[in-house]
Amino acid sequence: MVGAKNTIYEGEVFKLRIMFPPQYPTVPPSVYFLKGNMPTHEHVYTNGDICLSLLGKDWRPTMSAQSIAVSILSILSSAGSKSLPMDNAQHATNKPGKYQKDWVYHDDRC
Amino acid sequence: MSSSAEEDEYEYDYSDEEVGDDDSGMDWNPSAIASENPNAAPTMMYVHQKKGIRILPANELLPEMKRRLKDVTEILDISPAAAAVLLRAHNWSKEQLCEVFYADSEKILKKCGVNHRCNPKLPPKSSDDNCPICYDEMKVGTKMAMPCGHEFCLDCWHDFCVNAIKQEGPSCVYSTCPDASCTECLTEVEVETACPDYLQKFQTFQLRNFVQSNTLTRWCPGIGCERIACAPNASAMEQEGNVAHCDGCCTSFCLICGEEPHAPSGCKDLALWNEKCRNESETANWILANTKSCPKCASRIEKNQGCNHITCQRCKHDFCWICLQEWSTHGANTGGYYKCNKYDSGNSDTADQSDAAKAxxxxxxxxxxxxxxxxxxxxxxxxxxxxxxxxxxxxxxxxxxxxxxxxxxxxxxxxxxxxxxxxxxxxxxxxxxxxxxxxxxxxxxxxxxxxxxxxxxxxxxxxxxxxxxxxxxxxxxxxxxxxxxxxxxxxxxxxxxxxxxxx
Missing domain, CATH: 1.20.120.1750 (Four Helix Bundle (Hemerythrin (Met), subunit A))
Incomplete structure (x- = not known):
């Protein structure tokens, strides 16, 4: 994924891992950024996890990997500054890509 | 324990409650109230639950829930499934629902996700014969749609419903159509068709929701206990110190907040207290009370011994612990070396000091x-x-x-x-x-x-x-x-x- 033009991530290249579980598309795919190629963003933990409600409670079976990619690009593009999530310290040591059950999303507008 | 086993034998019924009565109230048969057990130990009297509070197994509330559903179905002329969704969104209160319904029915139906269910129009027949989820071809008889008209194959419906019930748990009753842009709410009608094995589970969650949003009922907090305490009326629920005693698991609890009986302190005070003990806000207070900031670099310093001459470990600034002025100004005019009797009320630091003292x-x-x-x-x-x-x-x-x-x-x-x-x-x-x-x-x-x-x-x-x-x-x-x-x-x-x- 390449940071969109006229955004603070312009030209930066990020790598994502997308894994489709056997129950896909009933459950969302697991999507996270790979170490070394991840953006510094309010909704991206340093373990690669992305705080995005589409990957958890707002997932619908009619969505696709494409709709997730568009959403991720959109949260990156709408960012005004590069900062870490507030609760990064608690989450950063977790294994990335787990099913986002019971997550509280920082900002459901994104 | 004084709560007597014979209480179980008493019947309660809802039949004497008139339709159209305030449905937030539940009438218990007054004769059903057990007299206090004369053999009970006198010491336990006070924990004895107030008269009228009943402990019921969860399924005994089902008739009451069904009665309310039936009322709403008749009054608003809608299907039972839609009535359940609407009541759920309005604390299971008929009055509350009717009020907003008559004010703007279309708005409320859309908001709750039952618009199509209550205004059935022939949905546009999808030209696509492939299931939008699995892209397999859908034959006649293997597809299903909610009243919103979004068709998916039965296999995908099955997976969708099972996943919702398993993963979301009690909140599965709020699931909506698998179509990303549709807000039509999933109901027991679809669950029954798509995965009949899970219908009972779905209905249990429905009942759970009913108990939780009902202002007169509370689940017994006992571990694994499936019983419910019911207050006889709204005023009983408001009284402080309403203690319920579950005869199933022998747990006593406050009917209002669900905590252990906590007389003489009130529910609000207890909640505040628990919150206070939980979060370590007091640690912050301690820091305020026992430390001061270096006037130059603002790092926190705790003075646990020694004289008033402080040298900041970080910026090496020399200052006086009492007045926070530079140490070089200290000497005979402050009452001698290592002493300070200076007190300047106009100084901004005094605010900090009084804050610290207060803390x-x-x-x-x-x-x-x-x-x-x-x-x-x-x-x-x-x-x-x-x-x-x-x-x-x-x-x-x-x-x-x-x-x-x-x-x-x-x-x-x-x-x-x-x-x-x-x-x-x-x-x-x-x-x-x-x-x-x-x-x-x-x-x-x-x-x-x-x-x-x-x-x-x-x-x-x-x-x-x-x-x-x-x-x-x-x-x-x-x-x-x-x-x-x-x-x-x-x-x-x-x-x-x-x-x-x-x-």
Whole structure:
């Protein structure tokens, strides 16, 4: 994924891992950024996890990997500054890509 | 335990409740209320739940839920599935729902996701014969759609419903159409068709939702307990100190907040107190009270010994602990070296100082109450443990004395139960005292006097009941138990009477 033009991530290249579980598309795919190629963003933990409600409670079976990619690009593009999530310290040591059950999303507008 | 088993035999019914009555109230048959068990130990009387509170197994509330559904179905002329969704969104209150429904029915139907269900139009037939989820071809008879018209194959519907029920748990009742842009709400109609095996689970979640949003009911907080406490009417729910006692798992709890019975402190105070003890805001207060910021680099410094000449570890700034001015200004004019009698009220630092003093005072006050609260809490746990062993002690005591009957040793159990009660009440007297308005001086003195007495005699009883069996003095234990019971009732009564001053 390449940071969109006229955004603070312009030209930066990020790598994502997308894994489709056997129950896909009933459950969302697991999507996270790979170490070394991840953006510094309010909704991206340093373990690669992305705080995005589409990957958890707002997932619908009619969505696709494409709709997730568009959403991720959109949260990156709408960012005004590069900062870490507030609760990064608690989450950063977790294994990335787990099913986002019971997550509280920082900002459901994104 | 005093809650008698025969209470189970009493019937309650809803049949005498008129349709159109305020449905937030549930009428219990007044004759069904059990009289207090005359054989119950006198010490447990106070924990005995108020008359009218009923403990019911979860499924006994099902008829009441169905009755409300039926009412709404008839009044608004909608399907039962839609009625369930609408009632759920309005705390299961018929009045609340009807009010908003008649104000703007279209808006409310859309908001709750039952618009299509209540206004059936022939949905546009999808030209696509492939399931939008799995892209497999859908044959006639293998596809299904909610009234919104979004068709998916039955296999995908099955997976979708099962996943919702398994993953979302109780909140699966809020699931919506698999189509990303559709807000139509999933109901038991679809669950029944797509995965009949899970219908019962879905209905259980529905009932759970009913109990939770009903203002007169509360799940028993006992672990794994599936019973529900019901208050007879709204006013009973509002009274402080409404204690329910579950006869299934022997848990006593406050009907209003679900916590352990906490008289004399109120639910709100208890919630505040628990919050206070949970989050470590007091740590921050301690820092404020015992440290000062270096006036140059603002790092926090704790002065635990030594003189007033402070050299900041970080920026090496020399300053005076008392007035926070530069140390170089100190000498004969400040009362001599290493002394400082300077006090400048115009200085901005004084605000910090008074804040710090205030925080320290507040912290001391909190710690005073917390220490005692904690001590009684520990003692309560200990007394509960002791209660479990009491039976053994009773057997041994009976064997040790000749011609002793079981009723002759029962005083030991009574004393121990009393002890648990007193520890719990004492524990919460400190929560009550912490939030007691400091201006109600008379009441406070009276309260503290009662508290002191109860504490004194509780300790007394505790000592007596822990004595080795051969030194056990039955008359003394029985008398002290009675005295302690009196003091406990006194303090609760004192609080009841003085409630207005506190609020």
């Amino acid at each position: 320290k005072r507040e912290l001391d006050r909190y710690l005073h109450y917390y220490k005692r609260f904690h001590a009684h809490s520990e003692a309560q746990t200990f007394a509960k443990k002791q209660l479990n062993e009491t039976e053994n002690r009773m057997v041994r005591l009976q064997e040790s004395s000749e011609n002793a009957k079981w009723s002759d040793v029962e005083f030991l159990k009574t004393a121990n139960e009393q002890l648990v009660e007193c520890r719990r009440v004492l524990k919460y007297t400190y929560v009550y005292a912490y939030y007691l308005n400091s201006s109600a001086k008379m009441q406070k003195e009276r309260f503290e006097n009662h508290q002191e007495m109860l504490e004194k005699f509780t300790e007394n009883l505790s000592e007596l009941s822990e004595k080795p069996l051969d030194q056990m003095d039955r008359t003394e234990v029985v008398n002290t138990t009675r005295v302690v019971d009196r003091f406990m009732k006194n303090i609760l009564q004192c609080v009841d009477e003085g409630m207005d001053i506190h609020l």
